[in-house]
Amino acid sequence: MMTFTLWDILRNLLLAARWTVVLSLVSFVGGGLLGMALLYLRIGKARAGRIFVQGYVELFQGTPLLMQLFLAFFGLGLFGIDVPAWLAAGLALILWTAAFLVEIWRGCVESVACGQWEASASLGMGYVQQMRYVILPQAVRVAVPPTVGFSVQVVKGTALTSIIGFVELSKAGTVVTNATFEPFTVYGLVALIYFALCWPLSKSSQILERKLNVAHRDH
């Protein structure tokens, strides 16, 4: 029987962790861009846009991410579209991330006092100008910590894509376990790598929160 050193195991896991990082980045950036577009509709004046985004958010927040992955992977297959695992994983995670970010950001925009809207309106500014110069600069400040905090959820969410056969960190853990029969060591390392990815994010979210609060007080 072949033997594996700890380095063999770790090396393979780290190689797979690259895909976790890539998938996280793609989901977060893609979800962020889509989230911004949805936010524009969600807080806009058109009723249809608001209702659409509300439905979208309820759909994606109200169903498990795993189901969304299955639907993206197998569902499109039903229509004869052959979806590779990476595409299904990326697509589902982008849609899922956007659904959460749009709600986080909506809360941030609405947290800006209504007096800010009234004051800027009374000075003759239009909706877009109010948003751009008065509301969003204040909302962004509020939004940064929870947004960075949510990126942790995205990183952990990528673990589910192993189910549809996308080889990222978790899937690699399973593969390596099947070869080495050392599940505790392997999954222990997997967990440590996830932690190494997530902890700096949640820590920086905390630091940002403190920093932006201070900035708000003292500039």
Place this chain on the structure above:
Amino acid sequence: MSLIAITEVKKRFGDVEVLKGINLDVERGEVVAIIGKSGSGKSTLLRCVNGLEMIDDGSIMVAGAQLINDDLHLKALRLKVGMIFQQFNLFPHLSAGRNVMLSQMVVKKTPAREAEAMARRMLERVGLGHKFDAYPDQLSGGQQQRVAIARALSMQPMALLCDEITSALDPELVNEVLAVVKELAADGMTLMMVTHEMRFAREVCDRVVFMHQGRVHEIGPPEEVFGNPRTPELRQFLGAQLVV
């Protein structure tokens, strides 16, 4: 023709009719105080003149700009008439100077240098020339309100609406704001102010409007309204003010 013409204005919030047919004309350079109990509709009336609330019936005209619910008309109206709020509503992420510059640059497309010069002049006018770079949370309430006045003035409106602008201030800060308003009045600015400062209304205003249950209940020069109230409602209101 009067600068502000309010004709048969009606406004309801759901089932409650808060303005039941208001008629009021304000002449150029006139200073009008609106007094009355809370819920009498005085703040709502003021907000309608600036288009922050829409009216259900009647019409409001300010120097030829009519209150109509679309962006173009609202902007035209708001360029004629500025507003100052109880809660100051300065933009907290901008310095005092930037607060005064922003709308000039964004709405009127004034070049930054001119906008800054105007901002410095206006801040000087309210006695805060030295606070150009201070942020709102580094200023006292009275100073913030004076910056808000400078901000409104920088748009060179023909009239200013003041919605209980001293109500959120500590007592010792009220006077510095009122002094600025008094100066504006002396300079000939047209002012419509909702206020609880009866003494100020008496000293500075040309006319006092007493609102009661959504109607203009009594109107006249301050000597008359304060000295010789004709209706029991006004007498009662003034009596309650004296006790406080």
